[in-house]
């Protein structure tokens with residue numbers, strides 16, 4: 001009798017926890033609208049409106065390369081009106097290739113001069129920015145490095161371009177800057193950091209608060225690497241790209257790691273196809289990705305608004321319409337993406353940014369040895385904290401550090417390395433949905449393991 005009563009109590013507790021968990025997951029971010037939301041700012045791992053303070057999410061579409069004739073005919077007020085009004089798209093990414101096919105830095109065999117190629121591309125960007133603005137949409141200007149691999153290759157051109165463009169659009173609060181699409185070919189995070197530290201100040205001089213998006217190593221997959229060493233600027237986000245027929249669980253693990261570290265992320269490109277942009281679609285995996293992004297308030301852009309005969313293109317290859325597409329003009333990917341946007345765009349924002357304020361630094365950190373490669377970590381509780389992250393390593397610079405999450409101010413660290421020092425620091429966080437807002441780290445304490 002007593003046993004079964006205990007069992008019922010136990011089941012009840014599990015059920016209550018589950019309800020509480022469901023209540024906690026799923027950040028409420030609403031579809032963004034420039035007229036209502038104005039300039040955006042980084043908030044947790046996602047975005048918020050500077051006008052209302054509410055969390056917003058961009059569900060966008062990327063052009064194919066605006067250098068291509070399968071892309072630029074769709075840069076227009078009419079095309080963007082169709083996307084916004086019929087398909088719940090609230091943002092556009094203008095992908096400008098730096099090399100290949102009339103590239104901005106390497107015209108690759110085009111008959112015109114390089115400066116003429118550049119003039120035409122900037123004209124297309126201008127059409128795109130104005131078309132997006134006319135529809136109250138947000139717009140990313142993307143420096144689409146790809147074959148050039150390392151953004152430092154055309155760094156001086158990038159500096160010139162971003163100086164000019166950020167001056168020109170300084171009054172456009174709906175413009176976001178993406179400074180290197182997909183570094184690859186062994187380009188390291190420190191190469192990218194070096195580049196970003198030269199480009200970001202150039203943009204900031206003209207546009208102090210705009211959102212700047214930075215690509216990550218290995219075709220913008222390594223957000224986990226960026227999360228260990230983020231850039232020292234506000235309103236910067238980091239790129240994750242996925243093509244769901246290629247990139248699955250192990251890439252979502254990278255995303256999770258970066259989210260756990262509080263890294264602001266934007267998926268400026270995704271597809272249902274393999275990474276080549278063509279081949280069989282994987283909708284089930286794409287759904288898993290979008291569910292995870294929505295749950296965390298992370299914005300995403302589908303590749304690409306084009307009628308090119310490849311499965312990632314959102315328009316049917318046969319369609320000649322440049323706007324006003326009906327469902328029968330969409331490719332299989334296009335139908336899926338826009339149906340998802342429609343069903344996902346309903347969530348209304350109630351999450352204000354101020355709920356997430358967590359400025360406090362943890363104090364009173366103490367370490368105490370206990371038998372068997374363990375230590376006890378204690379510190380002063382922080383009022384209002386949802387939990388604490390304890391970071392520890394046998395290296396004083398916290399290389400290969402491990403993290404432990406705790407809901408109290410007492411934690412035991414186990415399985416530490418014998419005869420090594422253990423360095424520890426702690427920060428508090430406040431949770432809202434799945435998003436954590438971290439406070440400052442405590443000072444570092446060290447203890448020797450016997």
Ligand code: IDC
Nearest residue numbers: 146181182219241243269275276277308310
């Ligand atoms: C692809 C286009 C394809 C084009 C090729 C050129 O879909 O038509 O011939 O670029 O290099 C990316 C890139 C993006 C790719 C896309 C699909 O950022 O430029 O577009 N992709 O391969 N990263 C992962 C996939």
